[in-house]
Amino acid sequence: MNAITIYRIANFLYRKNIPILPLVLKYFVFLIFNSVVPYTCQIGKKSKFAYGGIGVVLHGQSIIGDKVIxxxxxxxxxxxxxxxxxxxxxxxxxxxxxxxxxxINIGSNVIIGANSVVINDVPDNCIVAGVPAKVIRSVDQDIYELLKNIY
Structure with missing residues (x-):
């Protein structure tokens, strides 16, 4: 079981205007994974949480694209x-x-380094790291080729 699976069920129920159940599932995710994943945020297809989504906090209005880990x-x-x-x-x-x-806007095909603090826009096709995060490298291939079978 993964927090994203429970989020997807809660988001589906929310979009169908079914009351209370999305809120119950949100609190279930908090209890099991110690994460805040509101059913109101938008998470794209094939996106997932590493390690089940432990400790993830998402704003309720955040927009997350497809194939995001x-x-x-x-x-x-x-x-x-x-x-x-x-x-x-x-x-x-x-x-x-x-x-x-x-x-801010995070572009597509981007890697954000561990423990980075991103407070400025990030362009497409790059790797950012640091506090505050800065572009440390540009990439000209799919990031999942660099990450070696992580997806």
């Missing part, structure tokens, strides 16, 4: 500005302990 203890949320919520593209690997904060 989210490591353990990752936070995707806003800064002090109530309007700013991150938007994450397709084919993104978010390493363990990373923080993605504010109204």
């Amino acid at each position: 989210i490591g353990q203890n990752v936070t995707v949320g806003r800064q002090l500005d109530p309007k700013g919520v991150p938007s994450i593209g397709n084919n993104v690997y978010i390493s363990a302990g990373s923080r993605i904060l504010g109204g």
